[in-house]
Amino acid sequence: MSCYIGxxxxxxxxxxxxxxxxxxxxxxxxxxxxxxxxxxxxxxxxVKLAEELVxxxxxxxxxxxxxxVGCPGTVDNENGIITYCVNIPMRKVRAAEYIESxxxxxxxxxxxxxxxxxxxxxxxxxxxxxxxxxxxxxxxGGGAVLDGKIYRGFNGVGIExxxxxxxxxxxxxxxxKRGCWERYGSVTALINQTVSAMKANPSSRMSEIAEKYGEVxxxxxxxxxxxxxKAAQAVVDRYIEYVADGITGIINIFEPELLVIGGGISKEGxxxxxxxxxxxxxxxxxxxxxxxxxxTASLANDAGIIGAALSCASGFRxxxx
Amino acid sequence: MSCYIGxxxxxxxxxxxxxxxxxxxxxxxxxxxxxxxxxxxxxxxxVKLAEELVxxxxxxxxxxxxxxVGCPGTVDNENGIITYCVNIPMRKVRAAEYIESxxxxxxxxxxxxxxxxxxxxxxxxxxxxxxxxxxxxxxxGGGAVLDGKIYRGFNGVGIExxxxxxxxxxxxxxxxKRGCWERYGSVTALINQTVSAMKANPSSRMSEIAEKYGEVxxxxxxxxxxxxxKAAQAVVDRYIEYVADGITGIINIFEPELLVIGGGISKEGxxxxxxxxxxxxxxxxxxxxxxxxxxTASLANDAGIIGAALSCASGFRxxxx
Numbered sequence: 001m002s003c004y005i006g007x008x009x010x011x012x013x014x015x016x017x018x019x020x021x022x023x024x025x026x027x028x029x030x031x032x033x034x035x036x037x038x039x040x041x042x043x044x045x046x047v048k049l050a051e052e053l054v055x056x057x058x059x060x061x062x063x064x065x066x067x068x069v070g071c072p073g074t075v076d077n078e079n080g081i082i083t084y085c086v087n088i089p090m091r092k093v094r095a096a097e098y099i100e101s102x103x104x105x106x107x108x109x110x111x112x113x114x115x116x117x118x119x120x121x122x123x124x125x126x127x128x129x130x131x132x133x134x135x136x137x138x139x140x141g142g143g144a145v146l147d148g149k150i151y152r153g154f155n156g157v158g159i160e161x162x163x164x165x166x167x168x169x170x171x172x173x174x175x176x177k178r179g180c181w182e183r184y185g186s187v188t189a190l191i192n193q194t195v196s197a198m199k200a201n202p203s204s205r206m207s208e209i210a211e212k213y214g215e216v217x218x219x220x221x222x223x224x225x226x227x228x229x230k231a232a233q234a235v236v237d238r239y240i241e242y243v244a245d246g247i248t249g250i251i252n253i254f255e256p257e258l259l260v261i262g263g264g265i266s267k268e269g270x271x272x273x274x275x276x277x278x279x280x281x282x283x284x285x286x287x288x289x290x291x292x293x294x295x296t297a298s299l300a301n302d303a304g305i306i307g308a309a310l311s312c313a314s315g316f317r318x319x320x321x
Numbered sequence: 322m323s324c325y326i327g328x329x330x331x332x333x334x335x336x337x338x339x340x341x342x343x344x345x346x347x348x349x350x351x352x353x354x355x356x357x358x359x360x361x362x363x364x365x366x367x368v369k370l371a372e373e374l375v376x377x378x379x380x381x382x383x384x385x386x387x388x389x390v391g392c393p394g395t396v397d398n399e400n401g402i403i404t405y406c407v408n409i410p411m412r413k414v415r416a417a418e419y420i421e422s423x424x425x426x427x428x429x430x431x432x433x434x435x436x437x438x439x440x441x442x443x444x445x446x447x448x449x450x451x452x453x454x455x456x457x458x459x460x461x462g463g464g465a466v467l468d469g470k471i472y473r474g475f476n477g478v479g480i481e482x483x484x485x486x487x488x489x490x491x492x493x494x495x496x497x498k499r500g501c502w503e504r505y506g507s508v509t510a511l512i513n514q515t516v517s518a519m520k521a522n523p524s525s526r527m528s529e530i531a532e533k534y535g536e537v538x539x540x541x542x543x544x545x546x547x548x549x550x551k552a553a554q555a556v557v558d559r560y561i562e563y564v565a566d567g568i569t570g571i572i573n574i575f576e577p578e579l580l581v582i583g584g585g586i587s588k589e590g591x592x593x594x595x596x597x598x599x600x601x602x603x604x605x606x607x608x609x610x611x612x613x614x615x616x617t618a619s620l621a622n623d624a625g626i627i628g629a630a631l632s633c634a635s636g637f638r639x640x641x642x
Contacts, residue, residue, distance in 0.1 A: 245486050
């Protein structure tokens with residue numbers, strides 16, 4: 001059976017795994033992402049992780065048909081170049097060439113959200129003809145799998161769903177534009193909204209939960225709301241409305257057979273999913289035809305490894321497999 | 322050479338034409354859309370228009386490979402059903418079956434914005450791998466042509482770009498949701514914005530131009546702005562920002578090779594295009610890779626006929642041609 005190596009390059013860790021063609025992880029591991037170093041050193045970490053995975057598994061190197069690397073930023077998939085990485089000092093790096101020359105295995109670079117979308121799709125997409133994956137995390141990432149293939153746009157940058165406008169002339173986003181969806185619907189935004197509500201409502205139970213975690217994180221408002229705290233419930237309600245309004249727009253555009261919500265906040269499950277579905281059902285454009293199914297992700301962090309690995313099956317730079 | 326008939330079903334007129342496989346119109350005509358009548362009578366008008374076109378042209382009926390009908394609303398392309406039409410009393414009508422049985426030619430139904438997108442794409446798309454068509458009219462319509470094929474979503478309703486949110490909790494839209502892009506960027510919205518500005522600025526030259534036309538239309542603010550009227554320029558500037566903000570979101574999502582703006586307002590040409598391009602260039606997410614080319618449409622009303630005709634080449638209901 002043909003296998004692939006999937007690498008999920010993150011700001012904190014580099015995760016990797018050997019994945020078979022059905023999307024099953026045979027062996028996985030991770031190493032810390034080196035900091036204050038050259039891009040060559042980061043690529044060496046990827047090479048060593050890949051070599052170790054092969055050495056520790058029963059899979060022969062000759063059975064590895066490709067290495068897919070999911071990168072948090074912009075990749076030039078056709079030319080094998082990491083154009084820009086968020087939080088990692090890699091700019092215009094010929095990463096595919098480098099890794100190929102060290103390992104003798106072909107490399108495909110992919111945006112990490114696109115890779116995660118493909119990973120989720122392979123394992124839980126039920127062969128949906130059109131599939132959208134939205135990750136609610138530090139930002140909002142998006143990936144589209146149409147007719148079984150990652151949709152990249154003509155330049156590899158698509159789809160950046162978090163950077164459609166939700167609030168015209170709203171808050172300034174890190175991308176430079178105002179009012180992007182991710183300024184309102186990301187976990188970062190939820191944390192900001194929670195902090196504001198805690199200041200305005202000092203007696204809210206959000207404070208005791210934040211103390212328990214030693215920080216204000218994305219769970220604080222949800223947990224306090226679950227305990228009946230009204231200020232927390234208001235934070236959750238407003239946050240979910242932001243999320244659901246953006247998802248409604250995405251559905252009105254793509255009308256996908258399946259839309260899956262991933263990222264840390266998706267672990268809230270029904271507490272997130274039920275009100276999102278209700279909002280979409282009430283507000284979506286489509287009134288007469290079959291409706292998009294909305295679910296939460298199931299693979300968590302493995303989606304990045306699996307998707308990066310299986311992205312190789314869609315072809316390598318300047319070639320068709 | 323294989324030919325098709327394209328029908329553009331509108332609330333006022335039914336336009337039709339015989340189109341060759343390169344997208345050239347051989348002969349076209351239009352008839353008024355019957356009102357206060359059954360859906361059968363509307364379909365009979367389509368049948369008669371098609372018959373007349375064949376009779377008046379040199380094309381033999383046996384050379385017509387299909388009839389494509391573009392409908393303003395939701396069509397069930399796979400089953401040949403007009404599910405819902407805006408301003409035309411057709412609900413759940415088995416239109417493909419009806420027209421096929423009367424003419425003996427296979428029928429494909431298509432959403433009118435999708436058909437217009439395909440028409441523009443065939444004639445002026447330069448084979449773009451990913452192509453988005455946005456029409457600024459009574460509402461905002463959208464169509465996507467990806468890898469040369471109309472993107473319909475899994476249920477035929479995609480893409481309704483005008484119904485992504487631009488202003489969270491903003492003005493109520495006819496679709497039921499609040500803050501849709503078309504409430505701010507359609508010609509209807511521009512007219513409302515013009516009327517408000519005329520009331521607030523009675524000495525503006527917008528009034529004399531509206532008098533000339535006998536109505537406030539989409540040209541009034543643009544013309545007065547061209548004469549140096551400041552209140553009109555403010556209307557135009559704000560309107561273009563709404564349009565450009567929505568287009569930036571669409572580009573951040575699709576990263577299409579080419580995005581074309583159609584509809585009446587696209588006739589403003591550079592006065593619309595230059596500031597839209599400037600806004601997008603400044604605000605789009607993509608900083609490092611090739612940029613989407615933005616143009617105005619060139620076919621005007623013919624796009625609907627040509628696209629409806631050529632949509633047949635993508636296949637008919639429950640079959641692959």
